[in-house]
Amino acid sequence: MGQPSTVPARDGAETTSPTSSEGSPAVSVRELTKSYGDVVAVDGVSFDVEAGTVVGLLGPNGAGKTTLIKSMLGLVVPTSGTARVDGIDVHTDPTAAYGRVGAMLEGARNVYWRLSVRENLEFFAGLAGHRPTEVRERHDRLLDQFGLAEKADVAVNDLSRGMKQKVALACTLSRDVRVAFLDEPTLGLDVESSMDLRRELRRLTEQEEMTVVLSSHDMDVVEDVCDRVVVVNEGSVVADDTVRNLVDLFRSKRYRFTLDSLPSRATRERLSSTYDVATDEWETVGDTVEFETALSDGERLHALLGDLLAAGCAVHDVTSVDPDLEDAFLRLTEREV
Numbered sequence: 001m002g003q004p005s006t007v008p009a010r011d012g013a014e015t016t017s018p019t020s021s022e023g024s025p026a027v028s029v030r031e032l033t034k035s036y037g038d039v040v041a042v043d044g045v046s047f048d049v050e051a052g053t054v055v056g057l058l059g060p061n062g063a064g065k066t067t068l069i070k071s072m073l074g075l076v077v078p079t080s081g082t083a084r085v086d087g088i089d090v091h092t093d094p095t096a097a098y099g100r101v102g103a104m105l106e107g108a109r110n111v112y113w114r115l116s117v118r119e120n121l122e123f124f125a126g127l128a129g130h131r132p133t134e135v136r137e138r139h140d141r142l143l144d145q146f147g148l149a150e151k152a153d154v155a156v157n158d159l160s161r162g163m164k165q166k167v168a169l170a171c172t173l174s175r176d177v178r179v180a181f182l183d184e185p186t187l188g189l190d191v192e193s194s195m196d197l198r199r200e201l202r203r204l205t206e207q208e209e210m211t212v213v214l215s216s217h218d219m220d221v222v223e224d225v226c227d228r229v230v231v232v233n234e235g236s237v238v239a240d241d242t243v244r245n246l247v248d249l250f251r252s253k254r255y256r257f258t259l260d261s262l263p264s265r266a267t268r269e270r271l272s273s274t275y276d277v278a279t280d281e282w283e284t285v286g287d288t289v290e291f292e293t294a295l296s297d298g299e300r301l302h303a304l305l306g307d308l309l310a311a312g313c314a315v316h317d318v319t320s321v322d323p324d325l326e327d328a329f330l331r332l333t334e335r336e337v
């Protein structure tokens, strides 16, 4: 299968450019390129993020996600192209842009473990020029929402890992930010803490119209909280669509065959070269043998069935394998599923 180019909207309609309250997308990246010497980390990337949505930025290691996030935060100067937050160019007007964004780049490593939870909130709000009294109400609300009220005066060092991560997210929100950039927000969290954090992200976007751009290698998290996913590979966008559409893109294209016995080596080699059935795909399950392969259309499915029958293989069952976001991601970035 060839590498797909940017995935268009499913119905072929133009994707509308959603807007924030000020008439611009919450985040807008245009033809952004960043090179480090000969290495092109980000290569002509464009996308918009609608206000009040969660967009996942996915890609294999080294794809360019961090460079992209840092460019959107004004921490990296692009070689060319622009990044805007609420219509403000983050490189030509960094002060105005900074007032609207929060970032959690290295999770709990960014917060001060010797300070109490509340002191951390006050410190991060103070960096943006807010006095503790001005933001007290906001901080009380955050502490309540994150289940941290009872720990407000406890040093971060004495909290569980999940709580530390929540403190880091609360610090990102310690002042009124409209867009939050979160790099691996659930990294290292147990299932319950990860669920809590996901719930909080959904609430922030649904009830407070906050916009979130997150990067994660955890597809469950992405599938759970993201409205849309931008997949980056080797510095370029290879897909930009809803989770559902990306999963649907590969639906019914992967099949699992169950045979009564292992075909001869010659047949297996032929299937490997003609239908891309990996030689290590054959799996014995009870009295049967199974393999999986991706087929582009019904004709290929028929041809493979015909070849199996001609080779004397008794086909017991053929089922289509339901893909998930992980399958879609691996296929989009040309990795083995």
Ligand SMILES: Nc1ncnc2c1ncn2[C@@H]1O[C@H](COP(=O)(O)OP(=O)(O)OP(=O)(O)O)[C@@H](O)[C@H]1O
Residues within 6 Å of the ligand: 036, 039, 040, 041, 059, 060, 061, 062, 063, 064, 065, 066, 067, 068
């Ligand atoms: N400061 C830098 N100097 C030189 N090369 C860099 C620098 N930062 C990133 N790169 C290179 O740019 C490319 C993209 O890196 P980046 O960190 O943006 O990828 P990533 O998708 O965030 O990866 P990961 O998932 O591993 O964090 C890589 O080839 C990386 O080696």
